[in-house]
Amino acid sequence: MPDIFKVDGAKCVKCGLCVQDCAFRALRMESDGPRMAFPDKCMKCQHCLAVCPAGAVAFDGRRPEDCIPVRDAPVPGLxxxxxxxxxxxxxxxxxxxDADRATLERILSALGNSPTGCNARSLTFTCLPSRESMDRFRRDFISAIERHRDGPKLLPRWLAIPALRLRxxxxxxxxxxATGMLVVSSDDKAPGVTTPREDVTIACAHFELLANAAGIATCWCxxxxxxQQEVPELLEETLGLRRDAPFYAMLFGLPAVKYARGVKRDSYARVEFR
Ligand SMILES: Cc1cc2nc3c(=O)[nH]c(=O)nc-3n(C[C@H](O)[C@H](O)[C@H](O)COP(=O)(O)O)c2cc1C
Structure with missing residues (x-):
């Protein structure tokens, strides 16, 4: 861990921005430049690498040359x-x-940049990218529900009837x-994970944004x-996920509907400035 933060002394201007921007105060400015003083506090967020105006910081083997210059990254305006x-x-x-596979791969790679509490980054993106994989999942889903139905507990009507109609x-x-589905799950048992449910939901919301930007339509599932709450073994049996792992799912595919207008819902949320 001590070598995770490396400073090129020839480039460093000792401006102290990396030290100031370190949220957990893991860095310290010394006479010969910034140092990683408290490695246990470092959450590997890479703010030090991102903020350095001189390009003097390398973090965890990542150098400034490997980063995206901010001026080259197109950001949508308001x-x-x-x-x-x-x-x-x-x-x-x-x-x-099906949605284009290369586009999906690009989106899922970018999605790794979604923020997670304390930068824990313990998310798994399980993607069913095609109608073929979705149909296989639908079959496994029905089988898991039917096996459960044959057990001691009755299925509620909201589940039993649609499951029969799907079969x-x-x-x-x-x-x-949908021709695709993304299941975002969190390994909430991993060290440092503090906000597993929020991490999952944020990644789903960002998937919705990126997918829509690429012409891939989505629906929260x-x-x-x-x-899963009724059939706890469901995702373990169908996708190999831990049965109590926090997760959420997004359906996706190419749209079959084009909406002619956006509706106004601004007044549904109460806004209070205090
Ligand atoms: C957390 C969450 C779960 C949802 N689950 C479903 C779902 O299972 N099936 C569905 O058709 N729509 C689902 N939706 C979509 C909502 O019904 C939808 O967002 C709402 O009716 C508003 O429509 P809009 O998304 O087109 O603006 C869900 C939305 C959210 C935010």
Missing amino acids: DEAEGWLRTRRSMRRFAPQ KGEEDVFFRG GFLRMV
Whole structure:
């Protein structure tokens, strides 16, 4: 750990920005420049590497040359970000074609940058990228529910009836006919994880944003969580996830609906300035 923070003495101007920006005060300015004084406090957020104006800091083997220059990263302005929020919709009808695999890989790679509490970064992105993989999952999902149904506990009607309709191919209430699904889960037992549920939800929200930006429509899949609560072995059996791991799921695919307008819902949230 001591070598995780490296300073190029020839470049460092001893401005102290890395020390000031270290949230947990792991760095200290010494006469010959900044040093990692308290490695146990370091949460590997890489603010020191990001903030250094001289490009003198390398962190965990990552050098300034490996980073993205801020001026080269296009960031949506308020008009674009607000326009997206005002017009985004949950898609519940998907086109038959799969979303582009390379685009999905790019989005999932970028999604690793979603913030996590104390920078714990213990998320897993389990992606079913195609109709084929989704249909396999649907079959496994029904089988898991039916095995559970044959056990001692009765299934509630909201679950039993849609599951039967899905088995008969009549209606897919749970997954809306989506051609893809992303399950974001947190290893909440890993050291340093403080906000597993929030980490999962934030990553899902960012997936929605990135996918929509790429023309891939999404829908939050609250049903999967509801079913998991009734059938605790479900995600273990179907996707190999730990049965009590915090997770949330996003359905996705190419849109089959084009919305003509954004509706106004601003007044639904109460805004208070104090
Ligand atoms: C946490 C969460 C869970 C949701 N679960 C489902 C779901 O299981 N199935 C579904 O069709 N829509 C689901 N939705 C979508 C909401 O019904 C939808 O966001 C809401 O009706 C507003 O519509 P909009 O997303 O198009 O603005 C969920 C949304 C959220 C935020």
